[in-house]
Ligand SMILES: Nc1nc2c(ncn2[C@@H]2O[C@H](COP(=O)(O)OP(=O)(O)OP(=O)(O)O)[C@@H](O)[C@H]2O)c(=O)[nH]1
């Protein structure tokens with residue numbers, strides 16, 4: 489998808505940049521990438537031959553500034569604007585040794601390039617209109633993708649699926665703004681114009697579309713950023729045993745002594761393609777021991793940051809104590825979802841929970857999941873309930889990668905629309921409506937980078953790896 493070039497920005501320097509594009513270390517091949525108007529001259533200086541034609545591959549020897557050969561490999565040249573950055577781009581494919589590749593990079597720097605900042609190639613691609621902002625972010629998310637589903641969704645965003653949905657929304661908003669602003673410009677007709685129900689109907693339609701895209705973006709955020717699930721409960725209920733069971737390895741120490749876990753400990757796993765960080769915590773109970781008190785304080789801090797709280801109870805023990813109520817209150821304040829689990833059912837006559845079919849409405853899900861961390865009974869049901877509680881949909885439904893920043897902008901835009909609808913229903917004034925719509929429109933523009941404050945760009949591209 490070609491996008492129009494972005495506004496000129498201080499972030500776009502006219503100079504030529506270079507960086508190692510392959511990982512640091514030992515490998516068969518190491519690639520140096522150079523972008524900018526001097527790429528052609530640098531190519532001739534380093535290879536002592538003519539620059540290849542656009543997309544042509546040639547063999548060459550790479551030389552340092554004294555003319556000594558350093559390495560031999562392939563040279564590829566992309567003539568701007570038909571390149572990743574939109575500028576002339578040179579790639580030198582040499583041998584992948586840490587020292588030799590640094591020597592080739594040094595040769596390009598001596599020949600007139602400067603070391604690229606992290607993300608600077610992608611930033612130039614964005615500023616030159618080769619990618620929009622969500623696509624540039626998708627490049628980084630593809631590289632960082634922790635699961636196959638995360639990679640596939642990043643690829644969908646890179647191909648522009650997410651941007652397209654935002655563009656469709658932005659276009660509907662733009663049309664509605666034009667309609668409302670036309671009404672304001674002809675005050676004698678304003679009442680008829682705005683009062684015939686069309687505006688309200690379109691506002692409500694837009695609100696619905698915005699919520700649909702926000703829902704999809706929420707899924708994408710989980711894929712890109714992963715989710716955290718905290719295991720909490722009274723001492724000795726089997727939190728660490730459950731962490732080990734779900735992680736499939738003995739990560740945490742388990743003993744019959746209450747108060748075994750004192751610090752926060754985590755394990756990473758995959759749940760239906762979503763990267764999940766499981767966090768084991770110290771047992772919650774009233775304690776005078778300063779170490780335990782600190783452990784409990786940390787447990788509460790983790791709960792506040794988590795996406796889901798698994799409250800574990802011991803099926804052989806009577807009801808929970810006061811501190812567990814505190815944990816639930818912490819979760820409640822932060823809007824963290826809570827799933828209740830009864831563990832150690834192997835010691836009771838309770839049956840283990842069975843996985844329910846989320847598509848079957850008669851298949852009512854129970855409030856509490858009954859499991860045994862020791863025998864593994866009920867664990868498939870727990871995994872299914874976790875997926876459900878996190879609101880994960882099937883990954884086959886074309887989920888695209890997204891980030892918290894996109895979700896925040898969509899939520900804020902939905903807020904502006906809601907305000908617009910409320911105010912319009914109350915007073916029916918065109919001016920207020922136009923202002924709310926303009927703000928919602930700008931928020932959508934920030935997602936794809938049609939409207940992009942410089943500090944936002946610095947923040948986004950600064951997190952990329954060097955050479956991308
Ligand atoms: N029978 C049975 N024993 C269990 C089960 N889960 C855990 N246990 C036992 O319960 C004891 C405590 O288990 P842990 O996993 O250390 O419990 P915890 O909640 O992490 O305890 P603290 O870290 O001390 O708060 C150990 O002896 C486990 O073997 C279970 O499902 N069935």
Ligand SMILES: [Mg+2]
Pocket residue numbers: 727728729740741748749768769
């Ligand atoms: Mg423990």
